[in-house]
Amino acid sequence: MNKYLTLADGTQWSGTAIGERQLEAAGRVVFNTGMSGYQETLTDPSYLNQMIAFTYPLIGNYGIDPTVSQAPTVGAQAIIVHELATFTDHYTSRQSLANFLTTHHVAGIEGIDTRDLTIHIREAGSQMAILTNHPVTNFKSKLATLTSQALVATPLPAVTTTKQPRIAILNFGEKAAISAELQARGADVIVLPPTTSIKAIAAYHPDGILLSNGPGDPTDYGDCLATIRQLAHRYPLAGICLGHQLIALAYGARTYQLPFGHHGLNHPVQACVDGSIMMTSQNHDYAVDPASIKATPLIVTHTELNDGSIEGLRLPHQAVMSVQFHPEAHPGPKEAGQFFDNFLLTIQKEAVINA
Ligand SMILES: NC(=O)CC[C@H](N)C(=O)O
Numbered sequence: 001m002n003k004y005l006t007l008a009d010g011t012q013w014s015g016t017a018i019g020e021r022q023l024e025a026a027g028r029v030v031f032n033t034g035m036s037g038y039q040e041t042l043t044d045p046s047y048l049n050q051m052i053a054f055t056y057p058l059i060g061n062y063g064i065d066p067t068v069s070q071a072p073t074v075g076a077q078a079i080i081v082h083e084l085a086t087f088t089d090h091y092t093s094r095q096s097l098a099n100f101l102t103t104h105h106v107a108g109i110e111g112i113d114t115r116d117l118t119i120h121i122r123e124a125g126s127q128m129a130i131l132t133n134h135p136v137t138n139f140k141s142k143l144a145t146l147t148s149q150a151l152v153a154t155p156l157p158a159v160t161t162t163k164q165p166r167i168a169i170l171n172f173g174e175k176a177a178i179s180a181e182l183q184a185r186g187a188d189v190i191v192l193p194p195t196t197s198i199k200a201i202a203a204y205h206p207d208g209i210l211l212s213n214g215p216g217d218p219t220d221y222g223d224c225l226a227t228i229r230q231l232a233h234r235y236p237l238a239g240i241c242l243g244h245q246l247i248a249l250a251y252g253a254r255t256y257q258l259p260f261g262h263h264g265l266n267h268p269v270q271a272c273v274d275g276s277i278m279m280t281s282q283n284h285d286y287a288v289d290p291a292s293i294k295a296t297p298l299i300v301t302h303t304e305l306n307d308g309s310i311e312g313l314r315l316p317h318q319a320v321m322s323v324q325f326h327p328e329a330h331p332g333p334k335e336a337g338q339f340f341d342n343f344l345l346t347i348q349k350e351a352v353i354n355a
Contacts, residue, residue, distance in 0.1 A: 027051040034264055039065065046241065049075070053117050059082075059083070071174075079101065082113065159190065167347075182210075232320050247322045269311045311325050319347070
């Protein structure tokens with residue numbers, strides 16, 4: 001069955017349908033340069049309503065491991081690959097990627113020269129695209145017929161342990177590995193809806209707050225900024241990716257849209273404090289505007305070596321720290337996991353100061 005990928009600027013690629021073959025889809029098309037981690041990428045809620053083009057030419061060859069998904073559903077609207085592996089071989093695999101895509105009702109296309117598509121996106125910028133069963137003559141009218149998804153709601157959890165430290169995560173679209181990294185370091189984790197009130201958060205008696213990753217433009221979350229500032233005055237506060245951007249906005253910085261985002265597993269980031277460099281996993285289309293920092297109390301802690309963009313912030317006299325990259329990896333290198341250690345150490349220090 002033929003499939004057609006049409007970008008808002010009119011460029012078009014044709015290929016073969018994969019996943020839920022009949023399903024047509026619309027979304028902002030982004031390219032991911034990771035050579036592995038397709039399952040974690042597809043189930044990262046930050047990709048909500050986006051189409052993911054994988055530059056690595058063969059996707060799916062090690063199947064699906066039910067333990068590594070970052071959320072129960074697939075946030076991406078479609079997958080775009082050069083070749084979908086038909087042969088799967090891995091000791092943890094319980095399903096083929098092809099079957100996983102149909103199970104999760106994900107549209108897809110293979111047979112695309114994804115590197116050609118990526119070069120086009122790098123030059124023309126990431127943009128809306130539609131995936132259809134027939135060639136498109138009127139992009140806008142076809143786009144209007146296609147739907148988008150909403151994030152799965154987070155229930156308010158019951159407290160089941162007295163373990164400390166207890167971290168309350170505001171779930172803007174959290175990757176499961178964030179909770180797992182904190183729990184692996186002995187923390188108790190409570191995952192709350194992103195709009196949970198200060199009073200409801202306090203009822204869980206957290207020792208620290210973490211704002212998770214999540215989809216979309218950070219300026220769409222303006223209603224959360226006052227609560228974020230109040231949280232920062234009461235608790236040690238950390239932010240990852242979207243959470244990092246929201247902390248920046250809460251303290252008066254601005255964000256901007258990158259030409260084609262950072263979506264990959266080998267982004268070099270330098271720590272300002274000592275010049276050390278680590279390879280990081282990244283997935284973001286927006287960044288904090290360096291020109292807006294000087295009017296705020298924020299201090300830059302990390303920068304991306306590819307384009308100089310901001311990758312980390314902190315406050316000088318408050319326990320507030322954030323990173324644009326993904327220290328939990330999943331997928332990607334785990335070099336940046338130190339961020340979780342630093343956050344938990346900060347919580348310990350604050351507990352001593354406030355004892
Ligand atoms: N992974 C994320 O949290 C992404 C943050 C934000 N949605 C961006 O695209 O920049």
